[in-house]
Amino acid sequence: MNVATKTFGCFDLNDADTCEAVSKTSVPILIIHGDKDIRAPLSMAYRIYNSCQSKKEIYVVLGAEHTECYRTDPEKYEKTVSEFIEKNLP
Template sequence: DAVGRFGQTEWVDLEAAVSYARSEGARRVVLMGFSQGGSLIGYYLRNVGEREVNGVILDSPLLSLSDTLAQQARLRGLPGPVIPPVLFGTRVIAQLRSGFAISDVEHVDDLADTTLPMLVIHGDEDDFVPPEPSAALAQARPDNLTFERIDGAGHVEGWNTDQERYASAIATFLADVFP
């Protein structure tokens, strides 16, 4: 229907890709999602679970659409008191237009309940998707989640900002998942 739902319906495509990889002999699967891909992976795990996946890497993940919309409204100069009614209108229009509920794009709690090894990379200067939900997820999962907050990095700019740290974090994570 040409309406993006941040992974709410698109996760079935990822399920098919994982299934295909497994049918072709893949013994271990690590999902990597950039930005909205983080939300897609959140929906995949909500619906399929962890059984087919061995790890997750998220780069600047959209884990809270409400927080993301509020940040974008602030950055566009909307006064603080105006933001809640504007976002309420956005929620209503999205629901009426496509049956899409913005409030469903909240993944921190669901991902906090997973046991999968996870690497989350997020720049502290991301002006598109706020890093706070990534930090909250890391705080909720101190046991098997590595959080790389990259100073000076904007949205999906971790590699561009600090290639050595970015590559090292991924290599270390993959070495743990694929011993």
């Protein structure tokens, strides 16, 4: 993955700081995270959420592991994303 970001995005993933990035944005942010994720603990999602200075929401998917949020509850996932987009359209 890092090879692709270096080649096409001209940056190194090792230099990326999500908390810093969201602290500087004015774009609305929806954070979706599974509460059973062991690759990226839920505390990371809250750190990002707390760093964000723009409009923000967090949707914690109960029972979802890493990359399994949609599959765990597709109806609520779609509803949450749709409502977030509708609320934040310019």
